Amino acid sequence: MALLLLADPSEEKLRSYLPASRCFVASCNGGVVGACVIQPLGSSAHELMCVAVDPAHQRSGYGHALLKHVVDLFRESGARTLQVGTGSFGYQLAFYQRHGFRVTGIDRDFFIDNYPEPLFEDGIQLFDMLRLTLAILPK
Ligand SMILES: CC(C)(COP(=O)(O)OP(=O)(O)OC[C@H]1O[C@@H](n2cnc3c(N)ncnc32)[C@H](O)[C@@H]1OP(=O)(O)O)[C@@H](O)C(=O)NCCC(=O)NCCS
Numbered sequence: 665m666a667l668l669l670l671a672d673p674s675e676e677k678l679r680s681y682l683p684a685s686r687c688f689v690a691s692c693n694g695g696v697v698g699a700c701v702i703q704p705l706g707s708s709a710h711e712l713m714c715v716a717v718d719p720a721h722q723r724s725g726y727g728h729a730l731l732k733h734v735v736d737l738f739r740e741s742g743a744r745t746l747q748v749g750t751g752s753f754g755y756q757l758a759f760y761q762r763h764g765f766r767v768t769g770i771d772r773d774f775f776i777d778n779y780p781e782p783l784f785e786d787g788i789q790l791f792d793m794l795r796l797t798l799a800i801l802p803k
Contacts, residue, residue, distance in 0.1 A: 667699050671714035674779055681713050688734055690717070690726045698726040702734055705747065710738055712748040731763055739800045746798045749774070754785040760796050769795035 665675065672678050681703050690698035700715035712734070717726045735746060748765060750756050774793035775783050783790045 667696065667716045667718060668701065668714055669716075670719075671716040673781075673783065677778070678714070685713060688730060690730050692721065692726075697721040698730050700730050700734060702738075702746075708742055708744040710743055710746050712746055727759065728763075735763070735798065735800060739802065744800050746800060748796050748798075749793045750796060751775070751783075751785055751790045752792045752794050753788065756785075757794065757796075760798075763798060765796035765798045767794050768797040771795065 665678070668678055669675060678701075682701065685701045685703040687699060687701050689696045696718075698715075698717040698721065701713040703711045703713050705711050712731075715727060715730060717724075717730075738746065746765075747768075748760055749771065750760060752770070771793040773791055775790040
């Protein structure tokens, strides 16, 4: 939970989508260093609800490996899209775009309407959520 809260600061929201989701973890020397949670949206669409890597292990490739693993796994099971919601600025946006995600929508004021406290990234308040979609092409 401590790891997942790095990506989604609302434990209440996290607990609301965990039961219907699958959780994947990255481990190093027997310890969990990264995790991501994926919720099905239908037979061929899924949503990445959160992804997080322990700060001591960030920038070491775990986030990339986790994302690649789930995309490959869902591709084999017939999935065609993976969606994610993220802030409208910050390195997370570049992280997803490097994996081929494209902007497909904007939820204005999402971070104000859905969280009790203001959220900040790099000292800038987050207001709007960008909806990103990755088209999963069959191999
Ligand atoms: C986003 C996150 C999961 C990425 O995991 P990671 O293991 O650190 O990522 P990787 O090592 O696979 O990095 C892949 C690339 O993403 C980019 N990136 C990752 N973290 C970055 C950072 N802090 N600043 C700038 N670029 C970053 C880089 O381009 C990096 O490649 P590079 O190191 O060769 O330049 C991780 O930083 C994290 O847990 N952040 C806090 C939680 C969070 O914000 N989750 C996303 C919610 S939308």
